[in-house]
Amino acid sequence: MxxxxxxxxxxxxxxDVHSVKEQAEALYPDHGEAISKRWREKQLEYSFLRQLNGQYVPFSQVTQDALRYTLLELKLHVTEEQITTLMETYLTxxxxxxxxxxxxxxxxxxxxxxxxxxxxxxxxxxxxxxxxxxxxxxxxxxxxxxxxxxxxxxxxxxxxxxxxxxxxxxxxxxxxxxxxxxxxxxxxxxxxxxxxxxxxxxxxxxxxxxxxxxxxxxx
CATH class of the missing domain: 3.40.50.1000 (HAD superfamily/HAD-like)
Known part of the structure; x- marks a missing residue:
C-alpha cells in the first residue's frame, strides 16, 4: 500500500539532543559531554518508568528531573539558574x-x-x-x-x-x-x-x- x-x-x-553539551560545558567545564550523555539516558529512563508506573507528568518535567539527577550524580553544584539555562537549550x-x-x-x-x-x-x-x-x-x-x-x-x-x-x-x-x-x-x-x-x-x-x-x- x-x-x-x-x-x-x-x-x-x-x-540533535547532544547539542546541549556546549552550554553544559560553559556552565560546567570538562563535564559537558558527560552531562549531555547522562541527561539523555535519565530522560528516557524516567519517561519509561513513569509510563510503567502510571505516574505521567509532561516531558518538560521529566527532562528537568533528569537534569537535576544528572548534576547531582556527577557531584556538580546545582542552582535553579543553571537548571533554567540548561532547560532552555532544549528549545534551541x-x-x-x-x-x-x-x-x-x-x-x-x-x-x-x-x-x-x-x-x-x-x-x-x-x-x-x-x-x-x-x-x-x-x-x-x-x-x-x-x-x-x-x-x-x-x-x-x-x-x-x-x-x-x-x-x-x-x-x-x-x-x-x-x-x-x-x-x-x-x-x-x-x-x-x-x-x-x-x-x-x-x-x-x-x-x-x-x-x-x-x-x-x-x-
Missing part, C-alpha cells in the same frame, strides 16, 4: 543538516511530527527552527498522557491522521521507538545515526538509513 504520511520523531531524529537544539532539504523533497506527502515532547517544549523548538510550516500536525503524547512506546501513543498519531497503519512511514533514530511503531503496525525507517545494532526484539525496521536522506526513496 502506498505511503501517504511521513511521521517523524523529534529528539535525535530531527534535532541544533537541527540536523539534511532535515530541511529532505522535508522539501518529500513535501508531496503528509508530514507530521510525533513526539514524547510536551507542547511547551515541542512547539517552540519547531517554531524557532523555521520548520513549522512544513508539518501538517505537531502531535504530542501529552495530549493523551501515554508515552511512547505504549501502543496508545501510536494510536493517537494514527487517529490524528485518519489513515491505515500501513499507509504511515514512521521514522526515529531511537531503536526502542522503532520497535514500538513496528509492533503497532506502522512501516518503519530507523535513522541509525550512531551505527548501532538492531534491537534483539524480533521487530526489525523496514529500512535502516544513516540519516534522513535515505527516506527520499519513499517518494
Amino acid at each position: 502506498t505511503i501517504q504520511a511521513l511521521v517523524f520523531d523529534v529528539y535525535g531524529t530531527l534535532f 537544539l541544533d537541527v540536523y543538516p539534511e532535515v530541511s532539504s529532505v522535508l522539501e523533497t518529500m513535501a508531496d506527502k503528509r508530514l507530521v511530527v510525533f513526539s514524547n515532547g510536551s507542547h511547551d517544549m515541542l512547539d517552540p523548538l519547531i517554531e524557532q527552527s523555521g520548520l513549522a510550516d512544513r508539518f501538517e500536525h505537531l502531535v504530542s503524547v501529552d495530549d493523551i498522557k501515554q508515552y511512547k512506546p505504549a501502543p496508545a501513543s501510536y494510536m493517537h498519531a494514527l487517529n490524528t491522521l485518519g489513515l491505515k497503519r500501513e499507509e504511515i512511514l514512521f521514522m526515529s533514530s531511537n531503536g526502542w521507538d522503532i520497535t514500538g511503531a513496528k509492533s503497532f503496525g506502522f512501516k518503519t525507517a530507523w535513522i541509525n545515526r550512531n551505527g548501532l545494532p538492531v534491537e534483539e526484539l524480533n521487530l526489525d525496521p523496514d529500512r535502516i538509513y544513516d540519516d534522513l536522506t535515505g527516506i527520499t526513496e519513499w517518494q
Whole structure:
C-alpha cells in the first residue's frame, strides 16, 4: 500500500539532543559531554518508568528531573539558574543538516511530527527552527498522557491522521521507538545515526538509513 504520511520523531531524529553539551560545558567545564550523555539516558529512563508506573507528568518535567539527577550524580553544584539555562537549550537544539532539504523533497506527502515532547517544549523548538510550516500536525503524547512506546501513543498519531497503519512511514533514530511503531503496525525507517545494532526484539525496521536522506526513496 502506498505511503501517504511521513511521521517523524523529534529528539535525535530531527534535532540533535547532544547539542546541549556546549552550554553544559560553559556552565560546567570538562563535564559537558558527560552531562549531555547522562541527561539523555535519565530522560528516557524516567519517561519509561513513569509510563510503567502510571505516574505521567509532561516531558518538560521529566527532562528537568533528569537534569537535576544528572548534576547531582556527577557531584556538580546545582542552582535553579543553571537548571533554567540548561532547560532552555532544549528549545534551541541544533537541527540536523539534511532535515530541511529532505522535508522539501518529500513535501508531496503528509508530514507530521510525533513526539514524547510536551507542547511547551515541542512547539517552540519547531517554531524557532523555521520548520513549522512544513508539518501538517505537531502531535504530542501529552495530549493523551501515554508515552511512547505504549501502543496508545501510536494510536493517537494514527487517529490524528485518519489513515491505515500501513499507509504511515514512521521514522526515529531511537531503536526502542522503532520497535514500538513496528509492533503497532506502522512501516518503519530507523535513522541509525550512531551505527548501532538492531534491537534483539524480533521487530526489525523496514529500512535502516544513516540519516534522513535515505527516506527520499519513499517518494
